Amino acid sequence: xxxxxxxxxxxxxxxxxxxxxxxxxxxxxxxxxxxxxxxxxxxxxxxxxxxxxxxxxxxxxxxxxxxxxxxxxxxxxxxxxxxxxxxxxxxxxxxxxxxxxxxxxxxxxxxxxxxxxxxxxxxxxxxxxxxxxxxxxxxxxxxxxxxxxxxxxxxxxxxxxxxxxxxxxxxxxxxxxxxxxxxxxxxxxxxxxxxxxxxxxxxxxxxxxxxxxxxxxxxxxxxxxxxxxxxxxxxxxxxxxxxxxxxxxxxxxxxxxxxxxxxxxxxxxxxxxxxxxxxxxxxxxxxxxxxxxxxxxxxxxxxxxxx
Ligand code: B12
Ligand code: SF4
Ligand code: SF4
Numbered sequence: 103x104x105x106x107x108x109x110x111x112x113x114x115x116x117x118x119x120x121x122x123x124x125x126x127x128x129x130x131x132x133x134x135x136x137x138x139x140x141x142x143x144x145x146x147x148x149x150x151x152x153x154x155x156x157x158x159x160x161x162x163x164x165x166x167x168x169x170x171x172x173x174x175x176x177x178x179x180x181x182x183x184x185x186x187x188x189x190x191x192x193x194x195x196x197x198x199x200x201x202x203x204x205x206x207x208x209x210x211x212x213x214x215x216x217x218x219x220x221x222x223x224x225x226x227x228x229x230x231x232x233x234x235x236x237x238x239x240x241x242x243x244x245x246x247x248x249x250x251x252x253x254x255x256x257x258x259x260x261x262x263x264x265x266x267x268x269x270x271x272x273x274x275x276x277x278x279x280x281x282x283x284x285x286x287x288x289x290x291x292x293x294x295x296x297x298x299x300x301x302x303x304x305x306x307x308x309x310x311x312x313x314x315x316x317x318x319x320x321x322x323x324x325x326x327x328x329x330x331x332x333x334x335x336x337x338x339x340x341x342x343x344x345x346x347x348x349x350x351x352x353x354x355x356x357x358x359x360x361x362x363x364x365x366x367x368x369x370x371x372x373x374x375x376x377x378x379x380x381x382x383x384x385x386x387x388x389x390x391x392x393x394x395x396x397x398x399x400x401x402x403x404x405x406x407x408x409x
Contacts, residue, residue, distance in 0.1 A: 103204055109262040115200055116158060119193050120344040123159035123243060123250060125230030126261040132225045141220055145256045148209050148220045154261040155221065156197065157230040159243065159250030160190050163333075164340030165349045169357045170318070173400040176360045176393060179300075179322030181251055183353055187382045188213035189223065190253025198255055206259040214381055223252040231264035234271060237290040238278035238326040242271070246341070247333035271332075281329035283315035299323035303392055304384050313395055320365070320392040321384055362397040366390070 103111070109126060116124040129145040129152035137143060145152045162180040169175035181187055191212045198208040212218035224241045228234060232250065233243035240248045272290075279287040286297035295301050299315070300322050302308050316323075327333055340346055358364065359376055368376065370386045377389075 105260050105262060108204070108259060111200070112156065112197060112261070115197055119196060120160065120348070121158045121190075121193055122161040122246065122343055122345070123232050125157050125227065125232050126263050127155050127157065127226060127229040127231075128263050129153055129155050129256055132222050132229075135222045135225060141217065142222045145221065149207060149256045149258060151207075151258045152256045153258050154256075154263065155226050155230065156194075156255040156257065156261070157223070157227045157232060158190055158194055158197075158253045158255075159227065159232055159241075159246065160184070160186060160193065160253075160345050161246045161249055161341060161343050162186065162251050162345075162349070163247065163249035163336035164343075164346035165353065166340075167353060167357060167360065169360055173318050173396075173403050174362050175318060175357070176320035176362055176365055176396055177318045178320060178360075179324050180249060182322045182380060182382055183356075184251055184349060185380055186251035186253070187380060189219070190251050194253050194255055198257075201255075201257055201259055204259070206257050209256045211254040211256070214383070220256060221254040223254055226254055227252055228267055229264065231266060231268065234268040235291060236278065236330060236332070237272050237276065238282075238287055238330065239291055239293040240327065242330070242332045244268070244271075244332075247336045248327045248330060249333065249336055249340075275331065277329040277331065278326035281325050283325060284312070287326060299325075304388060306388065313399075316392075316395065317399065318362070318396045320360075320389065320396055321382060362393055362400055365393045366397055 113124055131144040135143045141147050162184040165180040165183045170177040189211050194210050198210055201208050211221040227241045233241045236242045242248055243250055284297045286294045302312050303321055373386045
């Protein structure tokens, strides 16, 4: 199929699947990627005759729960609740299938598979024209803020590649840097992973100061995103999209599942049954540790309020 037609067909298929943003870029090496020897750096390490990368973004701005404001409920993130924690995969399967029927090879970026995390999704999205990298290191889209969960396909199909990258619109702002309670953004555009709460909540060793700032967070942190002016309108009123509607129906009755005393009683199998489908990959013992820290805080706050 001719390049323009193929690209247009992918765009309209993506649209019909509820994908909010789609872009194409060449499958060349990401020379600015900070990890020198990772497979993500060069798409040709995954598919030697790769020509294009398809990047898809699904808006997750509406995946929030009112219970997050209550100390007795565990707070997570939009990415966590969306089911796209380990990348947007399922919605891309029909796109990959379509390309295969046209005779092309495809590899979906799938963080849940060993050696499946094959793209630096933020860098690829920037090159594909979806937005720019903010000082919090996340992709910002003018339309969707930071609330695009990303996914990608590497293919040998020749597609219409984006030629104009978005310019950086952070300018003199440093709101995300000053909002971060763990100084993980001291250097603009670069996340100090070892200091980031999202990382620490998934890891065995945690510093004492984390317990003070984590509040009721049991998985992930969105403080830098909450402070970003490009998210302001989404925090007030999320965009109505096909997937927003789907997410809101999906999480409507999840409130009680996040009640901390209920979470603290979950067995390992119960944890898998309840949260396994979210694909967060966070081991049970760490999830439970986070729950117990959050519960101690809720108890302290309740005691103080009753004094
Ligand atoms: C590993 C990972 C994590 C790890 C480590 C992150 C890290 N920085 O390495 C942890 C667990 C901490 C994490 C946290 C989060 N993640 Co994450 N993560 C990933 C993953 C799998 C790989 C990222 C990666 O390549 N890391 C390696 C390092 C080298 O890359 P990097 O931080 O992107 O580094 C860049 C910058 O530092 C910058 N840089 C470095 N030096 C310099 C110097 C200058 C001058 C400049 C300008 C830039 C610059 O360029 C680097 C090259 O890529 C991607 C999925 C994917 N396949 O891409 C999701 C992904 C990036 N994560 C995502 C999200 C949403 C998050 C969280 C917000 C989740 C949450 N709510 O808690 C937090 C983000 C916190 C933050 N402020 O960034 C989304 C981003 C979507 C978006 N709109 O940008 C992705 C794409 C996943 C998805 N399903 O959509 N993540
Ligand atoms: S996710 Fe939280 S801890 Fe990590 S950089 Fe953002 S504000 Fe800091
Ligand atoms: S808070 Fe300000 S500096 Fe940080 S990413 Fe958003 S616009 Fe850029």
